[in-house]
Amino acid sequence: MRQEFDVAARVRQVIDEAGCTQREFARRVVMDPSKLSRSLGGTRRFTVAELARIADAGRVDAGWLLGTTGPDETAADTPEPAARTSPPEGGRPLQIVRETVRLIAEHGFHSVRVADIAAACDTSTAAIHYHFPGRAELLEAAVRWCMDEDTMRRAARLAEADDALEELRQLIDLQVPDSTQQRHQWLVWMDLWSEAARSTAIGQLHAAFYREWRRTIAEVIRRGITQGVFRDVDPEFSALRLTALIDGFATQVVATAPGEGGTSAEVMRTACLAYLDTELSAQPPHRPDETRSSPFP
Structure with missing residues (x-):
């Protein structure tokens, strides 16, 4: 329970430093506001993908959120390190979602492959799965x-x-x-x-x-x-x-x-x-x- 409390505390720190409301932050990380609230309150665990999106939005390392790396370290298995020089507008998760919406509109959801989304975002399929594990x-x-x-x-x-x-x-x-x-x-x-x-x-x-x-x-x-x-x-x-x-x-x-x-x-x-x-x-x-x-x- 102590580890979960630390995760929630660090997510709150990211939200505070983002300078926006909790609801607006939930929108930025494409997360149900009620799920974010429950996770911050300790009645629900953050998923790995949610923490990846939170780390991206806050420009911090996901390992730091979990306490497995220091504030200046980068997790070795992170597909896209937080220290990118040219992040997509709004962050990688929002870019992925915007391109997904465009591709669904043009081709239909079941015709869109993860590889298509990755190509549209100029990134890897691993990066897509890192933020959103499945279709x-x-x-x-x-x-x-x-x-x-x-x-x-x-x-x-x-x-x-x-x-x-x-x-x-x-x-x-x-x-x-x-x-x-x-x-x-x-x-x-x-x-x-x-x-x-x-x-x-x-x-x-x-x-x-x-x-x-x-x-x-x-x-x-x-x-x-x-x-x-x-x-x-x-x-x-x-x-x-x-x-x-x-x-x-x-x-x-x-x-x-x-x-x-x-x-x-x-x-x-x-x-x-x-x-x-x-x-x-x-x-x-x-x-x-x-x-x-x-x-x-």
Whole structure:
């Protein structure tokens, strides 16, 4: 138990020296914040891969975290010593995850090999396994990174809005796959949906993300009712309908490349905003033939 306490104490030291919150540090090392908290509290052991990512983020040696090397020593079996002269932006773990997300979006999770990820990161397969031992860990990390990125973008958009109606419009716009980044994220979500049906761990992550996403929408709707911009509807049920509408349209949009005759991003945006007009807005709904031309052929 003494050794475990020392490990937790040294991880806390790394977090303190990083100058960020514990949650932000968890994002940097692509780790579930609750797992980091439990490990720091002594009710859960850090895995070797987690300690490798923590060492990378803190620019310290993993052996020092475990007490097997001194602060100025480097463990002999570490694939990538902490004293790199040109570390990837955000550290090696985040680089691995970003490239994994890109490759999954372009080729599908089951078509991506560890060797492909290593080549994209200009490193070795040993270095990939050092940070993420298996494909399951890589998929979970990729999904978690996408979730965190999406959550941060949502918070930024909500901060810019004047009222709940504008907040909801901003959230809808954020989900429309009209950029390469958004198309990539939706393609990763599609792989996640199929994996969630087969994997308990990924399924739980998927369920947690959607609970939080629907909760965000429901809170905005509830706020809009109080502000008088939305009708008196059931916020949870309306959030369920709206998120399902977004998912369905986004799937259609990314099913074909832009300009190939499928459902366009603009059609998705128009249809989802029309939902606000007809189902939520306290004002009379706009009529397409009165205020704008229909996006449909």
